[in-house]
Amino acid sequence: MKKICIDARLYGIRHTGIGRYVQNLITNLPDPSSVTLIISPENAALPELKQFSKYTARYHPYTYLSQFEMLWLLLKIRPALLHVPHFTVPFLWPGKIVVTIHDLIKHLSKGPATTTRSPAVYWLKYLQYLFIVWFTVRRAAHIIVPANFWKYELIKRFKIPAVKISVTYEGVSPLFLSGSSSAVDIPDYRPYILHVGNVYPHKNIPLLLDAVKELNGEVLAILVCARSVFTQKIQALIDEKYLNKWVKFFGSVSDSQLHYLYQNSLALVFPSLIEGFGLPGLEAMAAGTPVIAARASVLPEIYQDAALYFDPKSASDLAQKIGILISDSALRSKLIAKGKKQVKKYSWSDMSQKTWAIYRKELR
The missing domain is CATH 3.40.50.2000 (Glycogen Phosphorylase B;)
Structure with missing residues (x-):
C-alpha cells in the first residue's frame, strides 16, 4: 500500500x-x-x-x-x-x-x-x-x-x-465497560447527578443550576471538569444562587475514578446546546448509568431512545426529568438496559x- x-x-x-x-x-x-x-x-x-x-x-x-x-x-x-x-x-x-x-x-x-x-x-x-x-x-x-x-x-x-x-x-474506552473502578470520596449522602466536561457557555450549565435549585436539595450535582476562568464564573453563579450545599466541583479525575462516579450516580445530565459527539453519555451508558440529555445537536442521533430527553431551554423540564428518575426505579432500569445496548454500536x-x-x- x-x-x-x-x-x-x-x-x-x-x-x-x-x-x-x-x-x-x-x-x-x-x-x-x-x-x-x-x-x-x-x-x-x-x-x-x-x-x-x-x-x-x-x-x-x-x-x-x-x-x-x-x-x-x-x-x-x-x-x-x-x-x-x-x-x-x-x-x-x-x-x-x-x-x-x-x-x-x-x-x-x-x-x-x-x-x-x-x-x-x-x-x-x-x-x-x-x-x-x-x-x-x-x-x-x-x-x-x-x-x-x-x-x-x-x-x-x-x-x-x-x-x-x-x-x-x-x-468508548473498554474501561467503562468493565467492572473495575477507583473509589472517590463523595461528601454527601444524597443521590447525585453528574456532569462531565468543560463548562463553556454552550454547555448550558446555568440551566442545570436552576434545575438543581428547583429540586430544593433532593439531589447533589457533581461537576467534573478542569479548573478554568469559566469554572470561576460558574462558581460565582453557584454563590449567587446559594447552591454551595448542593453543587460540588471535582477537578480532573482519572478514567478509573470517573468510572466510579458514573457507576454510583443517579444519572449523567447533559444539558449542552451544542456537542461534537457526546462521548460522556456513552461512557455513562457503558458504566450502567442512565443519561438525561438535552434534545439538541448530535445527542438524539448518538443516544437515540437510550436517554431521557428534556427541553434545553427549560430548567423546569430538566428538574422534572431528574425527579422522575428519583422516583421511578423501573424507568431507571429500562434506561440502563437500553444504554448498555446502545453503547455496543460504538x-x-x-x-x-x-x-x-x-x-x-x-x-x-
Missing part, C-alpha cells in the same frame, strides 16, 4: 477529545507498516508507537511556525496521503489530504462571552478561524466527521457534495477500520 502519513501531534488524552480520537485511531490501524506518524517530542518513545515510522515536530498544530515545519517534514516523507485529524491543514503542502472536522461549535456558539480574550483579539482570532475552516474544507480530498449532524452542517454552510464527507462514529476499532477504508479509497 502507498505511504500514508498521519499528523499525530495531538496524540493522547492530555489533548482531550481530539487526543483520544488520534490515539484510538492509530492504535487500531490494521497495517502500521504503511503509516508514518508526525508526533510531538514527548510521545516519541511511547511503546505503543514503536511499530510506526515516526518524525518529530516541535511546534503545536495551531501555530504559524508549524506550517513551515510541516511542509519541511512532508517534503522528506513524501506521503501519497496525509490525514490531519483537526481543522488546520498544511497550507503549503500540495498533496492529497483527508481531514477530520470534529465539530463546528465555534460557528454556532460565538461572541466575547465564549472566550477569555478581549473582544478585539477574540474577533480577530474568530475571523482567522473562519478562514482556516473555509480553506480546509475546500482543500481536503475527503472530510471525516463524527456524526451526521455535522455532515449536514458542513453541506449547508459550505455547499460541499455529500460524497466528499464520511461519518465515522467514535467509541467502537474505536470500527472507527479506525472505516477510516482505513477511506484511505484506501482515496489512494485508488
